């Protein structure tokens with residue numbers, strides 16, 4: 001059985017001249033599937049369709065994505081749904097086809113729940129030497145071009161280290177290789193500003209909404225990498241994991257503090273059951 005639908009048809013091959021393949025000319029989403037349900041599907045579609053509009057990639061209606069995704073995941077207890085939307089096939093050369101027809105790929109991928117200790121005790125994180133470049137034209141979007149993240153993730157094999165932080169060449173920390181970053185300083189939640197690079201994560205959006213709901217003050221701002229040592233609490237987020245507290249970066253340790261715990265309780269209340277306390 002094929003786990004992929006390509007333009008609505010079961011299959012697992014794309015054309016060699018698909019611009020998603022030749023130029024990373026497209027977008028993607030990775031969505032948590034839990035008990036046959038797509039978690040925060042609307043938020044993922046918001047980002048995908050806003051991105052398509054911004055890049056001028058024609059996109060089908062939300063309902064089509066919802067129908068195809070619903071069919072794929074309905075019998076799946078724990079998995080990841082990947083959606084890829086590319087500008088479709090085209091001739092050689094960067095110029096987009098005058099009348100592009102996008103390619104739409106939806107795939108159901110197996111998954112394993114992360115260890116509970118990551119939620120309870122937190123994770124160990126390192127700084128990556130691969131920097132993240134400024135790319136204001138696509139900042140915030142989940143574009144297919146992820147080579148910087150690939151290189152950053154290739155920097156370590158030590159399984160005790162769960163995530164690597166990525167910074168700009170001018171020394172501002174932006175994100176993890178697969179996550180958004182948050183700091184708590186004097187009771188205020190701070191997350192790196194993503195105006196010039198980074199992905200505007202769905203879980204980041206949910207954390208900020210939930211912070212506002214519980215009256216927690218938050219700011220998105222430039223975060224110099226050497227300010228992390230002064231943070232009281234640190235955590236990372238993405239759609240598949242929810243939230244993992246950071247326990248240690250190099251020789252600096254952090255507690256799983258009260259703000260992190262209250263946000264985890266909020267996320268648990270929003271349906272991210274992994275974030276529920278022990």
Ligand SMILES: Cc1ncc(COP(=O)(O)O)c(C=O)c1O
Pocket residue numbers: 030149175176177178179180198199200201202203204237238239240
């Ligand atoms: C570089 C990067 N930033 C942030 C995120 C978090 O995005 P989301 O919360 O939408 O999963 C991801 C997720 O894979 C990522 O790869």
